[in-house]
Structures are given as C-alpha cells and as structure tokens.
Amino acid sequence: MHSKIDLDKLFNPRSIAFIGASENPFKWGFIIVLNILKGQFRGTLYPVNPNMTSLLGIPCYPSVKAVPGSVDLAVITTPAKTVPAIIDECGEKGVANVVVISSDFSETGPEGARLEKDLVNRARRYNMHIVGPNTMGLYSAGPRLNALMPPVAPLDGGLSMFSQSGNVGVQMLCWGNNKGLGFEKFVSSGNEADLTCGDYLAYFGDDEATKVVLAYMEGINPESNLLDVARGVCRRKPVLIFKGGRTDTGGKAAASHSGAMAVSSRLLRAAFRQAGIIEIEDSQGLMDAAKAFSTYPVPQGNRVGILTRGGGWGVITADICEEQGLVVPPLPDELMQRFNKILPPFWSHGNPVDMAANILLEPFMECMEILAEWDGVDSVIALGGSIQGVFDFDAKVEGTKELKETVVLAREVAREYTTQHDVVLDHTKDLVDRTGKPVITVTLGDYDGFKSDLRDHGVVSYATPERAVRALKRMVDYRRFLDSPVEL
Amino acid sequence: MNILEEALKRGEKTLSEHDSKLFLAEYGIPVTKEQVAVDEDEAAKIAGEMGYPVVLKGSGSELAHKTEMNLIALDLRTEQEVRDAFKRLTGHSETPVKEVLVQQMVKGDRELVAGLTRDPQFGPCVMFGLGGIFTEVLEDVSFRVAPLSRWDAHDMMEDIRAKKILNAFRGKPAVDREKLADILVAIGKIGLDFDSVKEIDINPLKVLDGMPVAVDALVVLDDGK
Structure with a gap:
C-alpha cells in the first residue's frame, strides 16, 4: 500500500x-x-x-x-x-x-x-x-x-x-x-x-x-x-x-x-x-x-427559488431544475403577500417568481432578498441579475431631431442604470454572506463581465440557466455526500 | 459455506437455482418459498402444503436458461396441473431432468434485477436496475464497487432512469427501500467474502406488497483455475 x-x-x-x-x-x-x-x-x-x-x-x-x-x-x-x-x-x-x-x-x-x-x-x-x-x-x-x-x-x-x-x-x-x-x-x-x-x-x-x-x-x-x-x-x-x-x-x-x-x-x-x-x-x-464551489457555500438541500425578469426563462430554468432532481417549491401565502406589494398585479404568483417585465433594480433586489431569506429554499437563481450588455449604446438612429435627442437621453438613462449594476452584485454577495445560500445570477446576454462579477464582487454568474442549474446540482450532490454517514 | 464448497468439489460452474437461493438466503436475502421434488407424488404433496398457485421448474446446476429451454410451468392451480407439469418437465427428451423445484408463485407487481459482477481493477461490483425480460434491452442499471455503504445502496436506487418504479405505483405500496438496501449491501458482502463467487444474477427480483423477493437466482462459480 x-x-x-x-x-x-x-x-x-x-x-x-x-x-x-x-x-x-x-x-x-x-x-x-x-x-x-x-x-x-x-x-x-x-x-x-x-x-x-x-x-x-x-x-x-x-x-x-x-x-x-x-x-x-x-x-x-x-x-x-x-x-x-x-x-x-x-x-x-x-x-x-x-x-x-x-x-x-x-x-x-x-x-x-x-x-x-x-x-x-x-x-x-x-x-x-x-x-x-x-x-x-x-x-x-x-x-x-x-x-x-x-x-x-x-x-x-x-x-x-x-x-x-x-x-x-x-x-x-x-x-x-x-x-x-x-x-x-x-x-x-x-x-x-x-x-x-x-x-x-x-x-x-x-x-x-x-x-x-x-x-x-x-x-x-x-x-x-x-x-x-x-x-x-x-x-x-x-x-x-x-x-x-x-x-x-x-x-x-x-x-x-x-x-x-x-x-x-x-x-x-x-x-x-x-x-x-x-x-x-x-x-x-x-x-x-x-x-x-470556490466562491459560494454548499447549499443545505435541493430546493431552489427562481427569480426572473421574463416568464420564458423562468419556465426553462424550472424545467432543468426538475430534470436535474432539484425542487422548485411553491410559494407560501405569506410570501405571496409580500411579492404582491412589490410587483405588478400580473406577476406570476408562484415560484419561479416572474417579475413580468419589470426592469427596475429595486424590486429585483427586494425579490431576490425575499427569496434568499425564505426558509423554504436552499439556493436562489436570479435571471437577469446582471444587466450589462443588454443595452446597445452605439446604434445609430435616423429620424427627427426629437427622436435623436430622445434616444441620446434614453442612452444616458440606460448608462446610468447600468452603472448601478454593481449595486445589484454587491447586494447579491451580501445575501450570500447573510443567508449562507448560493445566489447565482444568470445574465441572459452576451456579456464580458463574468470575471469582474467574480473577482470584484464575489458573485457567481453564468450566461445561461442550464449552466447555472448544472453547477448548482453538483453542489447539491456534494451536500448529499457530506450529509451521508461515514461507514467504516 | 457448504453449498459452495460442495458444488466446487463436484466441479460445477454454477449453483442450481435452489442452491443459489439457499446460499443467498444465508445472507438475509429474501427468496421464494420452494422445495425440491424427485417424484410426482412428492411434488403434489409439497404444492398442497405450500398452497396454490405454484410454479414448477426443472432443477439442476446445468439448467441456467430455463425459460428458453421450456423447463418452467407457471401458475399451477390444482394437484392435477402439478402432476401433469411434473410429467412434462421430467419427460423432456433433450435435457433429462431428474429433480423439479416446487415454488411459491410470486406474481409481484414490479420486476427488478440485482447482481454481482467482478472487474479486474475494482473487484466485486454490485449491480441493480430494472429487471425482467427487458433488462438487456433497456440497460437501466447502476453499479457500485463493494463494499457498499447503505448510502451507496440508496444512491443506486436514485441512479436508475426508472427510479419512479420504486415509489407507490398503481395502488401498490412503495418498495421497502431499506430492505432493498439490505439486499444490495449483502450482495457486495458475498463478493468480498467469497472469491469463488464469480457472478450473481437475481432476475427477477420481484416486488410483492412492497417487499423485494428473489424469484430466480443464479450463482456462477469460479474455481480459481
């Protein structure tokens, strides 16, 4: 030996x-x-x-x-x-x-x-x-x-x-x-x-x-x-x-x-x-x-809270979760009430929490917090958490003076909005530290900020929900192993 | 284990179905109630005591593929059916059958498979999966290297694609997973305890009221030569 x-x-x-x-x-x-x-x-x-x-x-x-x-x-x-x-x-x-x-x-x-x-x-x-x-x-x-x-x-x-x-x-x-x-x-x-x-x-x-x-x-x-x-x-x-x-x-x-x-x-x-x-x-x-594994704590179990800015991605994420043996539990009434106060009446009323095209940062961060703090889940996947790369700053616009000016103004707003990206990332990291649960963000766009998300903010983000769920599944598997009794 | 030693001494390559089950039962693996009969009267007597319906199978260490050889009579409900079946099985022209196994008919509601195989690198390995006649086609099986922890055994049940078959199913109770884990752990233990056991094939391992029971079993021997 x-x-x-x-x-x-x-x-x-x-x-x-x-x-x-x-x-x-x-x-x-x-x-x-x-x-x-x-x-x-x-x-x-x-x-x-x-x-x-x-x-x-x-x-x-x-x-x-x-x-x-x-x-x-x-x-x-x-x-x-x-x-x-x-x-x-x-x-x-x-x-x-x-x-x-x-x-x-x-x-x-x-x-x-x-x-x-x-x-x-x-x-x-x-x-x-x-x-x-x-x-x-x-x-x-x-x-x-x-x-x-x-x-x-x-x-x-x-x-x-x-x-x-x-x-x-x-x-x-x-x-x-x-x-x-x-x-x-x-x-x-x-x-x-x-x-x-x-x-x-x-x-x-x-x-x-x-x-x-x-x-x-x-x-x-x-x-x-x-x-x-x-x-x-x-x-x-x-x-x-x-x-x-x-x-x-x-x-x-x-x-x-x-x-x-x-x-x-x-x-x-x-x-x-x-x-x-x-x-x-x-x-x-x-x-x-x-x-x-090198960034987040290993989740305690296989229950996932999903937050999404758009319904389709929530559906896709829920599908992969189930296929991979992860559970997407229904929301209790108490949580429904809390989301009702934040989101427009046509939100999904369930897990995945579909914000129904609400693009504002505050409600996104609030929803993420409610999900992460909920004791019914062990991890959170937030789709659309990283919003950089979504806006096209460079597109040329032809048309009236008013249109051009408005587009310039819209760009400024978007640029301002994008700079707040860091706030979302730091909030995400804070939730991970506070709850001990992985909160994984998915960008849903071409994006070159993964390195910065990780090294500057300590946030794990992926380009697609498939990759996020698969990585999470590995962690859940590892938790199962860690929880298994040692037999000699 | 006398069963093994005696079979090896006789130069046999496999244990008969009955001996395989006696051997497995010593490790706590549940097997069908059964007895060997050497004549028609004995077969009828055993069947009467056991209760109908019964199954008759040609018995002997050389009879590994009884279905293909037409050496099985299923679902016998009367003494006359047992007597007729005994005559048919022992009157087989190509394969002379001297003994017949009288066996409790386990209808069961699900068919699983469990077994042991040996790998040159990993040694004895336990196999578990979906059983019955489609085992080879569906290939829905999971392996673990012996020794198995109970967790490994439970993990195997999660491993197969058809794992839902272990849950409550068409009004039938869920399979007793603890009992199933006992069986898988025991198979691994046999592999470690006996180098002379080359393979074990329990197929089908039927589920009756949630309890797994070995309905057919084959132990393949290795004399070390």
Whole structure:
C-alpha cells in the first residue's frame, strides 16, 4: 500500500536546477526557463548546460553536481536516453524531486517503457520522486513557481488541479484567466511513472491553500491509491473530476462493441461517486462548477427559488431544475403577500417568481432578498441579475431631431442604470454572506463581465440557466455526500 | 459455506437455482418459498402444503436458461396441473431432468434485477436496475464497487432512469427501500467474502406488497483455475 508522500518540496522548492537550459527560443529549455523567470520565482534558479556560462543573465552550470547550493527540484528537458544518467546525478546531488518534461518514454512503446522503468528504479535508490515523464510541468502560487511549457500566467486563487492531459489542464488555466478563476497549484501528471494522481490528490487534500481540487482524468493507474485517498479528501473539500474516455456515452453501440471497456468506465464513475468525487461531464462544466464551489457555500438541500425578469426563462430554468432532481417549491401565502406589494398585479404568483417585465433594480433586489431569506429554499437563481450588455449604446438612429435627442437621453438613462449594476452584485454577495445560500445570477446576454462579477464582487454568474442549474446540482450532490454517514 | 464448497468439489460452474437461493438466503436475502421434488407424488404433496398457485421448474446446476429451454410451468392451480407439469418437465427428451423445484408463485407487481459482477481493477461490483425480460434491452442499471455503504445502496436506487418504479405505483405500496438496501449491501458482502463467487444474477427480483423477493437466482462459480 502507498504511504503518503510529502510533496512540499515539489510545490515549494527553494531552488531549481534546470537541466537542458537553452539559448534557442524555439526550445522548451528556453521557453520554460523564461516562464520561470517571468513568473518571478521566489527561490534560486540554476540553469544547467555544459556549453554555456550564462543564460538570460543568470550563471549557467555544466552539470547539476556543479551547482553551488543545494537543489530541491530538478526540471529536465534533455532527450529521453540522456535522462537516466541525469537522474543518478540528481540523486547524488541530493535533489528531492525531478520533473521530467522530456517525452519518448512509455507513451511511444516498449522500448520507451523500459527506459521509463529505469528512471523510476534509479530515482527510488535516492528516495527521489518523479513528475512525468512526458509532463507539461507544474505551477505553484506560493513560491511563484511557473515551470509550465506554455506561457500561461494563472491568476491567484484556491483551485489546485492535476491533469492527465497537459493540454486540457493548461487550457483550464487559460479559461480561468478569462473567467476570473485563480489557481493555487497545478501539475500535469504525464505518464505517472512514479507520482500518480493519488499522490497529488493526497497532497492537495492536506494543503490548506487549496480550497477546491480539480482534475482531468482518462484512466486510473491500477497501482494508484486515488480512490482510497479521495474517500478522505472529499469529506474535507470538494474534488471535481472531468473524466475523459467515457466510451459508453456514445450509446449502446459502444457497449456491445467493447463491453468490457464500457462496463469498466461505468464502474470507474461509480467508484468516483462512492468516494464522494464530483464527476463533471464537460470542459466548460468543470470551470462552471469550480467557480461555484470556490466562491459560494454548499447549499443545505435541493430546493431552489427562481427569480426572473421574463416568464420564458423562468419556465426553462424550472424545467432543468426538475430534470436535474432539484425542487422548485411553491410559494407560501405569506410570501405571496409580500411579492404582491412589490410587483405588478400580473406577476406570476408562484415560484419561479416572474417579475413580468419589470426592469427596475429595486424590486429585483427586494425579490431576490425575499427569496434568499425564505426558509423554504436552499439556493436562489436570479435571471437577469446582471444587466450589462443588454443595452446597445452605439446604434445609430435616423429620424427627427426629437427622436435623436430622445434616444441620446434614453442612452444616458440606460448608462446610468447600468452603472448601478454593481449595486445589484454587491447586494447579491451580501445575501450570500447573510443567508449562507448560493445566489447565482444568470445574465441572459452576451456579456464580458463574468470575471469582474467574480473577482470584484464575489458573485457567481453564468450566461445561461442550464449552466447555472448544472453547477448548482453538483453542489447539491456534494451536500448529499457530506450529509451521508461515514461507514467504516 | 457448504453449498459452495460442495458444488466446487463436484466441479460445477454454477449453483442450481435452489442452491443459489439457499446460499443467498444465508445472507438475509429474501427468496421464494420452494422445495425440491424427485417424484410426482412428492411434488403434489409439497404444492398442497405450500398452497396454490405454484410454479414448477426443472432443477439442476446445468439448467441456467430455463425459460428458453421450456423447463418452467407457471401458475399451477390444482394437484392435477402439478402432476401433469411434473410429467412434462421430467419427460423432456433433450435435457433429462431428474429433480423439479416446487415454488411459491410470486406474481409481484414490479420486476427488478440485482447482481454481482467482478472487474479486474475494482473487484466485486454490485449491480441493480430494472429487471425482467427487458433488462438487456433497456440497460437501466447502476453499479457500485463493494463494499457498499447503505448510502451507496440508496444512491443506486436514485441512479436508475426508472427510479419512479420504486415509489407507490398503481395502488401498490412503495418498495421497502431499506430492505432493498439490505439486499444490495449483502450482495457486495458475498463478493468480498467469497472469491469463488464469480457472478450473481437475481432476475427477477420481484416486488410483492412492497417487499423485494428473489424469484430466480443464479450463482456462477469460479474455481480459481
């Protein structure tokens, strides 16, 4: 059985030796060094290349053993066949961990697999651990360590991710930048010759700076302790896994064609669920759920209050809620009376609360407050909460002088109105804090303010009710898991 | 468990329906009332004591697909019907049947399925879903890896598309979910307790007045070779 591996020196190294450092801007040995420097790594970087004395103004060393200080982490980009000897050198130097970026190992065939096994055997002699090989590197916010292949600079935040695909993982970092979602740690697990997803999960589980764990996985290494680890971690923090290679979703054709594969994919999903892992079905959904989990409290139950500025969207939202197993409870009389006082007589008189084309902010905020404070619901979805992007400020108008002037005036009013958007967002956040319930807003329009909603106001908003409900459903599932008794 | 050991010693690949149920019953899984009869008179006597209607089934470890082999006589209401059915089942030319199972006729109002399968990576896994003759077609089943917590078992019931079938239905009471959870947890436990149990197939697991009962069951053995 696996024992817990202390990866603190991996994610918080004081010094890095970069073996395979290069002056050629088209080589990873240059690009990653640049990423580390641009990221302003807080420790010391020692580029290693026997043919150079300096790189980007930093002294370069002929070998890892020639480095003057101690080395916590070695990053290796040299060709596969040179790596075993370098592993020995690192071991003799007393390096704690190595990141093998180099590819051409088990992913290319039996010859590569033998070479990979050799790496692991050598590293174990020195009690050293390996990330990869064939990894896209790692990121850690604390020491400002950005040893990634692509030049992405993640925002600060509480998400930590391990990914069996470097590309998918790095894409999530990029999307995070657009959406305002920040990362604490990231590792591309590569071929998992030594360190596996279970080791990363165990570390992220104990890591206080990590609030939510994300992962992209395609399979599970039979040797991995991931599921055992997950059973413990999931009780403490949410673990969201986007599982690729779900062959049975393509329908029965796949099941009859490769029955064993299909069953085992189903079993993996079942095992995830039993461990408390939240399975996510698509890439956008992973980030949507990450946003909700890292920003809002987990709701106490599955009852949803829906507020909408227009009837159709309320209907659509209610549909998805029911399909996803969420409950949209009827309003009690007392609440009806309160809404009657605020809304025009033709409001929906029920949940969803349809404001019937009332565009004013005050009643919207009041209704949102009444719903959030109602003890009959555990969460609120407010459609039309973010109103930016609804108004077209730039459209040209032809016609009479009066018409043109009126349009200009209307625009000013609209502009003024839009600036009050912040008031709605801050009110929303205040309701979340006060009630402990997620209040999710849906913009219903093309909108570029999601990042600001999140980072400046702490509000979770989505472009469509489908995405809002799906993210909420994940939280409700997690609540069910948290409320389930622990059985030994 | 003597039933298992003896069957393995005899080199059998499966337990007979009757032995499968005896085995499952030891884990608290409710099964139909039934007894083996070796001759016509015994069959009639058992049926009389059990109460009509009854079912007669050809019995033996090699008889896994009794419906396809036409080795079942359903809804027998008189002693004469039992005697006629016994003659027909034992007079089968291709498959010599020496024993006949006399079984309580459970009409039930819903058909479920429960079972055990083994995965090279996850080990014993419990299956639950919509049962009866359409199991394979509808494929409305859920899996969990053993051991199952009670929560896992309840979660499986929520997992199937046809989950409403477990609720009160056409004037029939809701299925006793706690009893169902007992069964699913027990199946997982069998998988962990006995490496020699390769598969379990309880189909149908019928619902009678809200209580699930195994009407047909098959335990597939693995001698480890």
